[in-house]
Amino acid sequence: MTNITFPPAPSDKAALEEGAAFSPRFDANGLITAVVTDADTNALLMVAHMNATSLAMTLETGIAHYWSRSRGKLWKKGETSGNVQHIVSIATDCDQDAVHLSVRVAGDGATCHTGRRTCFYRNVSIRDGKPVLVDLGMKPLDDKDGHA
Amino acid sequence: MTNITFPPAPSDKAALEEGAAFSPRFDANGLITAVVTDADTNALLMVAHMNATSLAMTLETGIAHYWSRSRGKLWKKGETSGNVQHIVSIATDCDQDAVHLSVRVAGDGATCHTGRRTCFYRNVSIRDGKPVLVDLGMKPLDDKDGHA
Numbered sequence: 001m002t003n004i005t006f007p008p009a010p011s012d013k014a015a016l017e018e019g020a021a022f023s024p025r026f027d028a029n030g031l032i033t034a035v036v037t038d039a040d041t042n043a044l045l046m047v048a049h050m051n052a053t054s055l056a057m058t059l060e061t062g063i064a065h066y067w068s069r070s071r072g073k074l075w076k077k078g079e080t081s082g083n084v085q086h087i088v089s090i091a092t093d094c095d096q097d098a099v100h101l102s103v104r105v106a107g108d109g110a111t112c113h114t115g116r117r118t119c120f121y122r123n124v125s126i127r128d129g130k131p132v133l134v135d136l137g138m139k140p141l142d143d144k145d146g147h148a
Numbered sequence: 149m150t151n152i153t154f155p156p157a158p159s160d161k162a163a164l165e166e167g168a169a170f171s172p173r174f175d176a177n178g179l180i181t182a183v184v185t186d187a188d189t190n191a192l193l194m195v196a197h198m199n200a201t202s203l204a205m206t207l208e209t210g211i212a213h214y215w216s217r218s219r220g221k222l223w224k225k226g227e228t229s230g231n232v233q234h235i236v237s238i239a240t241d242c243d244q245d246a247v248h249l250s251v252r253v254a255g256d257g258a259t260c261h262t263g264r265r266t267c268f269y270r271n272v273s274i275r276d277g278k279p280v281l282v283d284l285g286m287k288p289l290d291d292k293d294g295h296a
Contacts, residue, residue, distance in 0.1 A: 004279060017262060022272050022279040033195055035183050042190030047181055047246040059272065059279055092281065093267035094260050098195040100268045112242050114165060119241035120248045124170050124207065131152060131170040131207055133240065 004056035017094045025097040039088035039102040045111040046119045062087045082107035108141045115140030152204035165242045173245040187236035187250040193259040194267045210235045212249055230255035256289045263288030
């Protein structure tokens with residue numbers, strides 16, 4: 001599917017943190033955390049997971065691919081809904097155990113399978129000493145899509 | 149340390165996704181992913197993990213606490229560096245397996261233990277068909293702090 005491969009993470013911390021080699025540190029399940037934000041507004045859209053194949057396909061195609069933990073398979077986000085995510089940039093963090101995808105969402109712009117623009121549509125608030133969720137009143141857009 | 153507790157996640161998907169109960173879905177290691185952004189710029193600062201205690205302490209104190217996986221202990225971010233993170237808002241996503249912390253960073257504003265404002269200081273680029281990291285040229289600020 002793709003020719004892109006990733007080298008194992010260096011044992012040298014300086015190489016991992018300051019080097020030019022991209023050696024994503026997949027976890028025990030072979031996954032890395034992907035944080036997805038809107039390239040135009042910086043808004044946080046979703047958090048998902050990638051295995052080596054989905055990360056390689058994302059880099060190769062410029063379209064975000066994930067690993068669906070719930071369905072146990074490769075997941076081209078937006079394949080059914082049309083809300084494909086076009087990659088503007090990908091970054092990694094100091095210890096290379098997370099990636100940041102800055103994207104533009106096609107179609108009606110929904111990211112969440114509930115039809116909203118972002119999966120983060122509820123704030124946590126403390127009421128009478130207990131945490132509760134407060135809906136931010138985001139209106140679902142037109143379409144739906146599966147999620148991890 | 150804190151009186152805040154979290155109910156188990158409801159089996160009913162609609163309750164989980166649209167309800168007002170905050171029932172964070174900690175993973176097999178008792179952790180939830182926390183995405184941290186700058187409240188003023190929306191910039192992605194870091195990705196970390198929280199257990200129930202650190203999440204409860206964050207809600208109770210308004211200061212971000214994490215679980216350091218590398219050190220195996222509660223981690224009040226900025227305790228030694230002064231780069232404490234003051235919570236502006238906390239949100240959760242549709243299936244409540246991630247939280248989003250919008251914060252203001254105290255001290256010199258560094259989030260990364262390398263001294264930079266964000267942990268995401270390198271972009272992934274494809275050169276000659278291979279992924280490499282391109283340093284974004286962010287200047288390290290003054291201070292340092294441990295990370296997960």
